[in-house]
Amino acid sequence: MSLRQALDDCLIDFDRRVLVTDLLEEYKLTYKEVHELLEAHIKQQEDASANNKYEKRFLVYGNQTDGGELYTIVQGEDKLKEWIAKLQNSQSQLYSVEIAGGSKSAAPIFKPMQQVEVQLAKLEKRAGATTPKGVSNGIHKPSETTKPTNVKTETSEPSSSKVDAPTEQPKKTSPSEQKGKAAVAKKGSIGSFFSAAPAAKAKETKAAVAAKPASSSSMDNFFKKQPTSSGGNQAKPTPTNNMKKDEPSASKSSNNNTSIQLFDEASSDEEEKLDKLRRKVVGSGDESDETANALPTSSSKRRRIVDSDDDEQPQKKSAEPQEEKLEGDVEMEADTNETFLDDDGFVITVRAKKAMQPSKKKASPTAGATAAAKAAAAAATTKKKSPPAASKSAKETPKIKQGSITSFFAKK
Amino acid sequence: MFEARLGQATILKKILDAIKDLLNEGTFDCSDSGIQLQAMDNSHVSLVSLTLRSDGFDKFRCDRNLSMGMNLGSMAKILKCANNEDNVTMKAQDNADTVTIMFESANQEKVSDYEMKLMNLDQEHLGIPETDYSCVVRMPAMEFARICRDLAQFSESVVICCTKEGVKFSASGDVGTANIKLAQTGSVDKEEEAVIIDMQEPVTLTFACRYLNAFTKATPLSTQVQLSMCADVPLVVEYAIKDLGHIRYYLAPKIEDNET
Numbered sequence: 001m002s003l004r005q006a007l008d009d010c011l012i013d014f015d016r017r018v019l020v021t022d023l024l025e026e027y028k029l030t031y032k033e034v035h036e037l038l039e040a041h042i043k044q045q046e047d048a049s050a051n052n053k054y055e056k057r058f059l060v061y062g063n064q065t066d067g068g069e070l071y072t073i074v075q076g077e078d079k080l081k082e083w084i085a086k087l088q089n090s091q092s093q094l095y096s097v098e099i100a101g102g103s104k105s106a107a108p109i110f111k112p113m114q115q116v117e118v119q120l121a122k123l124e125k126r127a128g129a130t131t132p133k134g135v136s137n138g139i140h141k142p143s144e145t146t147k148p149t150n151v152k153t154e155t156s157e158p159s160s161s162k163v164d165a166p167t168e169q170p171k172k173t174s175p176s177e178q179k180g181k182a183a184v185a186k187k188g189s190i191g192s193f194f195s196a197a198p199a200a201k202a203k204e205t206k207a208a209v210a211a212k213p214a215s216s217s218s219m220d221n222f223f224k225k226q227p228t229s230s231g232g233n234q235a236k237p238t239p240t241n242n243m244k245k246d247e248p249s250a251s252k253s254s255n256n257n258t259s260i261q262l263f264d265e266a267s268s269d270e271e272e273k274l275d276k277l278r279r280k281v282v283g284s285g286d287e288s289d290e291t292a293n294a295l296p297t298s299s300s301k302r303r304r305i306v307d308s309d310d311d312e313q314p315q316k317k318s319a320e321p322q323e324e325k326l327e328g329d330v331e332m333e334a335d336t337n338e339t340f341l342d343d344d345g346f347v348i349t350v351r352a353k354k355a356m357q358p359s360k361k362k363a364s365p366t367a368g369a370t371a372a373a374k375a376a377a378a379a380a381t382t383k384k385k386s387p388p389a390a391s392k393s394a395k396e397t398p399k400i401k402q403g404s405i406t407s408f409f410a411k412k
Numbered sequence: 413m414f415e416a417r418l419g420q421a422t423i424l425k426k427i428l429d430a431i432k433d434l435l436n437e438g439t440f441d442c443s444d445s446g447i448q449l450q451a452m453d454n455s456h457v458s459l460v461s462l463t464l465r466s467d468g469f470d471k472f473r474c475d476r477n478l479s480m481g482m483n484l485g486s487m488a489k490i491l492k493c494a495n496n497e498d499n500v501t502m503k504a505q506d507n508a509d510t511v512t513i514m515f516e517s518a519n520q521e522k523v524s525d526y527e528m529k530l531m532n533l534d535q536e537h538l539g540i541p542e543t544d545y546s547c548v549v550r551m552p553a554m555e556f557a558r559i560c561r562d563l564a565q566f567s568e569s570v571v572i573c574c575t576k577e578g579v580k581f582s583a584s585g586d587v588g589t590a591n592i593k594l595a596q597t598g599s600v601d602k603e604e605e606a607v608i609i610d611m612q613e614p615v616t617l618t619f620a621c622r623y624l625n626a627f628t629k630a631t632p633l634s635t636q637v638q639l640s641m642c643a644d645v646p647l648v649v650e651y652a653i654k655d656l657g658h659i660r661y662y663l664a665p666k667i668e669d670n671e672t
Contacts, residue, residue, distance in 0.1 A: 399669055
């Protein structure tokens with residue numbers, strides 16, 4: 001397509017600054033041709049309507065009075081004349097054109113053509129079809145291509161989904177993308193092999209575990225599934241865990257992921273089966289629902305996460321105390337075992353044990369005393385355990401030192 | 413002019429092997445009485461003293477006292493070029509900066525000579541006082557080498573305890589403890605297998621295994637080794653070189669650190 005045709009068809013958006021260099025590159029024309037066509041088009045447009053005003057920028061080159069060469073871009077023909085008068089041996093060329101007033105802000109600096117092209121390619125990949133056409137001219141602010149908008153479009157999806165757990169965002173983005181990342185990382189470091197292997201294993205075990213409840217629909221299996229599958233899930237998000245080095249937070253997030261993933265992965269058929277089982281377990285569903293509603297919880301989702309953690313107690317003792325600390329007084333109120341369905345149809349069991357553990361954490365005086373005694377005893381045993389050889393050698397090494405021959409024989 | 417000729421190159425080879433692990437360089441002091449070398453190891457824990465008497469050589473001529481600083485590794489390399497039965501002759505001019513080592517086969521058909529650059533070594537010579545040692549143990553050199561090798565597996569240090577019953581070598585480490593007792597032999601057919609203890613008073617001293625094992629490189633030189641000990645005095649490990657002289661190693665004992 002020729003430049004003239006493009007101008008006639010209004011394919012060039014003069015709302016944004018149109019660089020002559022862009023046009024040179026795009027239409028493979030000489031400067032003279034582009035200049036003439038542009039001038040003709042601008043004149044035609046300005047003649048057609050008095051409202052159409054175009055703002056031109058000129059590239060000015062000349063020698064300064066102190067002898068130095070100068071390249072500058074000036075706005076408008078008035079300033080161009082001033083600069084031409086200032087400089088010796090000055091030359092000027094049309095640099096850019098845009099509609100006067102209301103146009104987008106100018107590019108801050110002159111950008112070489114190739115660089116702009118590279119940026120455009122990246123931009124188009126990210127923004128896709130929504131990229132405004134004006135960008136193709138290569139005139140854009142860096143702020144227009146900010147990543148947060150991209151991220152927002154991605155994260156907006158999960159928020160609309162049914163399970164909107166706070167930890168879902170990393171989880172949602174992880175499975176496909178992080179696999180890809182892991183594949184990339186595999187090429188680079190040996191560490192990726194170690195992190196990838198357990199994930200694969202976990203997948204296998206998870207598949208095996210998932211097959212079990214389908215074949216046998218006993219309640220035991222259902223209850224077993226939670227810890228096992230969560231165990232599998234625990235291993236699965238290793239990429240995220242790798243990314244987060246901070247142990248407590250990582251373990252916490254993985255805990256959250258486990259509870260979410262359990263229900264995310266169950267197919268609709270499986271969910272129905274599970275629901276049936278739940279109802280059997282609970283007995284009368286209405287009552288339990290009422291109790292669930294009666295409980296003063298900030299969110300049922302949070303309770304669910306905690307509950308799933310409870311099931312994992314034998315496996316993860318380290319993660320547990322922190323969770324419970326966060327839960328605070330709300331959980332302390334529950335003293336007896338309660339099993340009920342919450343609004344979303346999840347089985348929630350609040351155990352008396354839960355109340356016991358914080359008390360462990362807080363350490364009543366007697367418990368503290370016994371714990372201290374135990375610790376002292378343990379310390380004593382460990383002291384006893386320390387190998388006598390080591391203590392001997394420890395005694396020996398500081399006692400004996402190697403003498404020097406010069407201390408025995410005098411120099412001649 | 414200095415010239416010393418030995419009937420068998422193997423002796424010189426063994427001497428070099430006995431000292432080159434402990435010393436990188438050494439100065440051979442040549443005089444009309446023979447050749448002497450004294451040098452400390454780099455850590456100044458042990459001292460090597462080599463004496464080769466002039467009458468032990470087939471031919472010995474030293475017009476002026478001469479000190480020849482040599483890189484012992486280089487010399488050992490040259491000596492490896494000799495056959496064991498070759499005659500070896502060392503020659504050096506007065507104030508020369510090189511020494512010539514010549515090997516002649518027994519039938520004189522092959523003669524090879526090597527010239528080695530000498531070094532100016534600024535090494536300290538220590539005065540070794542005459543000492544009456546409380547315990548002098550003579551034992552088979554092979555046995556001593558074996559004991560040192562075995563005990564080095566247990567600890568870095570060996571305790572040598574000499575009493576009238578015998579001599580005990582002990583080592584204690586993480587693995588456990590090891591004790592090797594050698595009693596004085598009553599009567600033996602072969603003199604080189606005898607363990608003879610000459611004790612004035614019991615002595616117990618601790619030494620570094622590493623050095624003892626380095627000393628045992630001289631085992632091929634002699635069938636017997638003599639250990640001379642006295643409280644708070646360096647151990648002397650002496651290997652006699654038959655008809656030629658001796659090599660003595662002095663090793664500072666490990667002492668109690670009063671500071672800790």
